Amino acid sequence: MMKAAMLTAPGRIEIREVPDKPLRADTDVRIRIDFGGICGSDLHYFRTGRIGEQVVAGPLVVGHECTGTVLETGKAVTAVRPGERVAVEPAVSCGRCDQCRTGRPNTCRRVQFMGCPGQLDGALVENIVMPETNCLPLPPELSSGTAVFSEPVSIALYAWRFLKGLDIRTVGILGAGPIGLAVLMAARERAGVRALVTDPLDARLSAAKALGADWTAGPQETDVPDAPEEFDAVFECCGREEAIARAARLLKPGGHLVIVGIPETEFFRIDLHGLRRDEITLYNVRRQNGCLEEAIGLCTRRRKEIDGLITHSFPLDAAQQAFDLAEGYRDGVIKSVIRMQG
Ligand SMILES: [Zn+2]
Ligand SMILES: [Zn+2]
Numbered sequence: 001m002m003k004a005a006m007l008t009a010p011g012r013i014e015i016r017e018v019p020d021k022p023l024r025a026d027t028d029v030r031i032r033i034d035f036g037g038i039c040g041s042d043l044h045y046f047r048t049g050r051i052g053e054q055v056v057a058g059p060l061v062v063g064h065e066c067t068g069t070v071l072e073t074g075k076a077v078t079a080v081r082p083g084e085r086v087a088v089e090p091a092v093s094c095g096r097c098d099q100c101r102t103g104r105p106n107t108c109r110r111v112q113f114m115g116c117p118g119q120l121d122g123a124l125v126e127n128i129v130m131p132e133t134n135c136l137p138l139p140p141e142l143s144s145g146t147a148v149f150s151e152p153v154s155i156a157l158y159a160w161r162f163l164k165g166l167d168i169r170t171v172g173i174l175g176a177g178p179i180g181l182a183v184l185m186a187a188r189e190r191a192g193v194r195a196l197v198t199d200p201l202d203a204r205l206s207a208a209k210a211l212g213a214d215w216t217a218g219p220q221e222t223d224v225p226d227a228p229e230e231f232d233a234v235f236e237c238c239g240r241e242e243a244i245a246r247a248a249r250l251l252k253p254g255g256h257l258v259i260v261g262i263p264e265t266e267f268f269r270i271d272l273h274g275l276r277r278d279e280i281t282l283y284n285v286r287r288q289n290g291c292l293e294e295a296i297g298l299c300t301r302r303r304k305e306i307d308g309l310i311t312h313s314f315p316l317d318a319a320q321q322a323f324d325l326a327e328g329y330r331d332g333v334i335k336s337v338i339r340m341q342g
Contacts, residue, residue: 001017002126002127003015003018003125003126003316004124005062005122005125005338006059006060006061006062007046007060007062008059010046010047010048012320013062013319014059014320015317015319016059018121020127023072023129024129026076026077027076027077027131027133028074028130028131028132029070029073029077029129029130029132030070030071030072030127031068031071031127031129032068032069032070032071032340032341033123033125033127034067034068034069034339034341035066035067035148035337035340036065036123036337036338036340037063037148037149037336037337038063038065038322038335038336038338039064039065039151039152040177040179040262041064042062042122043323043327045060046327051262052263054117054118055117056117057118060115060121061115061124061125062123062124063114063115063122063338064090064114064115064122064123065123065151066114066123066148066151067088067138067145067147068128068144068340069083069144070082070085070086070135071127074132078132079135080132080135080137085138085144086136086138087135087136087148087151088128088135089133089134089136089151089154090115090120090123090134091106091111091113092111092112092120092131093105093111094111097109097110105289106286106289124316124319124338136150136296138296139300142299142300143303146306149178149182149299149335150292150299151292151295152182153182153295154288154294155182155285155287156183156185157291157295157298158287158288158289159183159235159258159283160187161289161291162285168193169192169193169194169232170193170194170195170196170228170232170233171187171193171231171232171234171235172195172197172198172231172234172246172247172250173196173208174198174219174235174237174238174240174243174246175198175240175243175261176207176216177204177238177334178335179260179261180199180204180208180238181197181204181207181211183235183237183260184208184211184213185298185302186298188212194215195215196214196217196224196231198221200218203332203334204334205218207308207309207334210305211305219242219243230250230251230252231250231255232251232255232256233255233257233258234247234251234255234256234257234258235258236259237260238261239261239264240261240264241263241264241265241270244259244268245271248270248275251278253277253278253280255281256283257275257280257282258283258285259284260285309335310334310336311331311333312325312331313336313338313339314336314339315338315342316339322336322337
C-alpha cells in the first residue's frame with residue numbers, strides 16, 4: 001500500500017492508503033513521485049467537484065503535474081532507466097484513433113488523463129505507473145522541484161504554436177497565474193514581442209514585471225500608461241467571461257484570441273458580433289501536444305525565474321493546507337508544490 005492525497009468531498013483532501021499498481025505492459029515504467037504541482041484545474045475539482053462534464057463521483061487521487069525518479073521498467077522500455085529523473089506527461093493517448101493518427105493525441109478519442117475522474121489516478125501518490133512515452137528525462141542542471149513547472153510551460157508553448165508564422169509584435173495576457181506567466185516567459189523567448197499582463201492580484205503583477213512584462217494592469221483598468229491601444233494577439237489565461245470581453249476590446253481587427261483558461265462557468269456570453277466584425281480568429285487550446293521536451297528546455301534556461309514562481313511547498317501530509325492556500329490565493333501564492341519525499 002502507499003499514501004495518496006485524495007479529494008473526498010468538495011474542499012476536502014484526505015491522505016489515504018491506496019494499493020500499489022502493477023506494470024501492465026512491457027513498455028510501462030514505475031516512477032517514484034518526487035514533486036507534484038497544484039494546478040488551476042485541480043482547484044476546479046477541489047472547489048466544485050467538476051470541470052464541465054467531468055464530475056468527481058468518489059474519492060479521487062488528485063494532481064497531474066509531477067516529476068519523479070524511475071524505480072522499475074518493463075522489459076521493452078528503452079527511453080529511461082531506473083534511477084533516472086523524469087517529468088511526466090499526464091495524458092495517455094491511445095495511438096490508434098483518427099486523432100492520434102493525424103498528430104492530435106491531445107484530442108485523442110480515448111485519452112486518459114491523470115487526476116481526472118474516471119480516467120487515471122492523479123500524481124499526488126507515492127508511485128505511479130505510466131507508459132515510457134510519457135516519461136521525459138530531466139537534465140542534471142534542472143532540479144525535480146523546478147521541473148514541475150514544465151507541464152504548465154508545455155501548455156504555454158503549445159498555445160503560442162497556434163500563432164506560428166504570424167507577425168505578432170504585441171500580446172495581451174489576461175491572468176497572471178502559472179499559465180499566464182508561462183505564456184509570458186514564452187513571449188520573452190521571442191525577440192521583439194511586447195506584452196501587457198493583467199491580473200487582480202498585485203503579487204502576480206509583480207511576478208509578471210519581474211519576468212519582463214512591458215506593461216501590467218488590473219483586469220478592469222483601461223488606459224494603461226504607454227501601452228498600445230490595440231494588440232496583435234491576446235491569450236485568455238483566467239477562464240473568466242469578462243476576460244473574453246476585454247480581449248475583444250484589446251485586439252486589433254484581424255487579431256488572434258487564444259483561449260487557454262478553463263471557463264469558470266458552463267456558459268459564457270460573448271460578443272460574437274464584435275468578434276465577427278473585426279474578424280478575430282479564436283483558438284481553443286486543449287492542454288498541449290508534444291511540447292513537454294521544449295518546455296523542459298525552457299525551464300532549464302529560466303530555472304532561476306521559475307524558482308521565483310514556486311512560492312510554496314508542502315509535505316504530502318499537508319496537502320489540505322496546500323490546496324486551501326492555492327484556492328484562497330493567499331500569501332502571494334503562485335505555484336504551490338507537494339514534496340512527496342517529505
Ligand atoms: Zn496543470
Ligand atoms: Zn487516440
